[in-house]
Amino acid sequence: MSRHLLVILAAGIALAPLQAAPAQDLSADTTGVPFTFPAFVDAVLANHPVSQQARLVAEQARAELRQAWGAFDPKLxxxxxxxxxxxxxxxxxxxxxxxxxxxxGxxxxxxxxxxxxxxxxxxxxxxxxxxxxxxxxxxxxxRIITDERRTALRQARAARDAGDAERIGILNKLLFSAAKDYGAWYETWRRRVIAVEGEGLADFRLRAIRQRVANGESAPIDTIEALLELQRRQVTRYETEAAFYIATLNLTAYVWDAEGRPAALPADAAPVLTGLGRGGLDSTQLNRLLETATERNPDLLKVRAKVQQAEAERLLATQGLLPxxxxxxxxxxxxxxxxxxxxxxxxxxxxxxxxxxxVPMLFLKERGKFGATGAKLEFQEYEQDRLRRDVEYDVRASIFDLANLERLLERQVGSVRNARLLRDAEQVRFENGESTLLILNIRERLVLDEAAKLAAMEAKVASARGALALATGDRSLLTLPR
Structure with missing residues (x-):
């Protein structure tokens, strides 16, 4: 029965000569039209509805400032x-x-x-x-130092600053989400490319094994091993194609045209690391970035505006204690x-x-307002201190994350290179009859796994940069200098 099984397994084998599997570079891909992250960011900022809403928030605050100036408008x-x-x-x-x-006054x-x-x-x-x-x-x-209309003007100016900060905060949160989705799009695209290349390698090896069996150089059971590996990689490719399709849909949600209508990604668009990749930031820049966060973090700017408004109310309440x-x-x-x-x-x-x-006899109303505005001011000052500490922690964590990714990426690039060397060496041993197809497949799976892990780390850079931009309020940190 075993001889009959060997004959059946060997049937239909191609007669092409056996050769080493073609070399595959799993670290890069040049197919498709590059759609860089900076270009994606520009498109989101220009046309996304949330971007337009952020602009309207700032315009509304400026309109309220003009309304406050109306108290100084000459009247006939x-x-x-x-x-x-x-x-x-x-x-x-x-x-x-x-x-x-x-x-x-x-x-x-x-x-x-x-x-x-x-x-x-x-x-x-x-x-x-x-x-x-x-x-x-x-x-x-x-009203000799301040009055209602001057207080309203100070508060409106603070509200304008808060509106500008709100606009920045809305945009940064939008871009943080967009950066994560772009990173997921890049990762699924690279995994799909790796899966397609892995499937091609497995298909090539199946045909080669069939030829070796036909030549009597390998056992027919190796055909089952090669076919199983091909089927495993076909399943992986199907999974990566589905994941890439979903990630593409998620990214398309950020693309709108100039008329405010949903648009599609450019034809054959492919993500690239240009403007998003490694380099440019490390822990030595911590002090500079902390200073930037203090000056530009939207949440800090908003609470600072609330402190200014509370100070204006406190000063007006102080005036109320005078006759x-x-x-x-x-x-x-x-x-x-x-x-x-x-x-x-x-x-x-x-x-x-x-x-x-x-002159009120007891100043009950005035003293009550004075106490309430004092408590409100103290509350906002505590909130400002708390938020400043939280922002500092966020900046430190983001810097550490980026610096750590830098180290991990360097090691992972070396891991992909070494896995490929092991696979190539195992290929030579297999051709010399010193190894088995199972071990060769294991070595090749390692190459594919390490390449996929590298893609995942590269994608994390987008999220890490987005988190840093969100913490500092400086969205230029999303991308490397162009």
Whole structure:
């Protein structure tokens, strides 16, 4: 029965001469159109909806700042009031006033009044040509250092800075996710390439073994070993093709055209390490990157803005503990008068003045607001300290991760090279009859496994750079200099 089995296994074997398996370079692939990581980042930043939303967040904060500036917008108010009854004209009042708020808390007022009629209010009577008024109101207690509108402006400026930080944070989180998915796309693409090459090697070896069996140089059972190895690698190729398809779909989700419509990856797009690979960062740059994180980390910038807003509220609440006092002084003049308006001798007899003072007896509301704003400020300062420490840890961890990947990649490149040398040596021994097909297959599996491990490490660089960019707030760290 064994002789019949040997004859059946040897049937159908090709008559090509036996030769060593063709050399395969599993560390690189030149098929497809290169779609570099920097080009991918540019496309995401230009057209992705989240990128557009981030821009709108910053624009909204700037619009709110313009709204806060509106409190300093000069205002012109005019009114006309008339009464006529039973054929008698009681009064006609015309008032026009322009109030100009000043950044120091004072207000400048320019006004024109004209009153006509027999029964007008005596304190509103003017000459026939009307009366001009030019005056100023000054805070003497509360609002002398700050007031509601200056506080609102400070808070709006801080909100603008927070909006810019929010925009950076949204973009960095988007790019961090994109970097991880690009790394996964690269890894599955390399694994597919390695699987295809491994399948080709196994197919070549099966044909060679069949020839050796036909020539009587190998046992027919070696054909089963070679066929099993080919089937194993075909399964691996199917798995890598499915993984690559899913990773490609995930990456395509980041690609949009200029009109805001979903787009596809470029035809035959292939990932490359250009702009993403090794080099450029190590632990010696820690201090510089920590300084960058302090200045640019979006979360730190946002909490710093909240501290500034709380400080503005605290200062306003401090002003509330002072009595309210306001002085008003305005000069009066007739239209068409020959004497200069601001002549001192004329103003001595033509002016309006006023003084308003208000003092709460217990300052309950003011003291409550003072305590609340103080607690709010202290809370934000604690949050800033905590977040600064967290950011420092994140930067240190990201730098360590990148430096460690640098060392691992160097070792892994050597592992792939050494595995290939062992495989080639085992091929020679097999051809000389000093080894078995099983051992040769094991050596070749090691080459494929080490190459796949190298691809996984290379893909991790994308995630590591994304984590560092997220921690520091500097997305230029995503890529190497172009």
């Amino acid at each position: 108010v005019a009114s006309w009031d008339q009464k006529r009854f039973g054929g008698t004209e009681y009064f006609k009042y015309f008032d026009a006033e322009m109030k100009i708020p000043l950044p120091i 004072a207000d400048v007022t320019l006004a024109f009044d004209r009153t006509m009629g027999r029964y007008s209010n005596p304190d509103r009577r003017t000459t026939g040509d009307g009366t001009f008024t030019a005056g100023i109101s000054l805070p003497l207690g509360q 309210f006092a306001e002085a008003k002084l305005a000069g009066l003049g007739e239209r068409g008068a020959d004497q200069p308006f601001f002549n001192r001798s004329r103003l001595d007899d033509n002016y309006k003045a006023g003084l308003t003072v208000a």
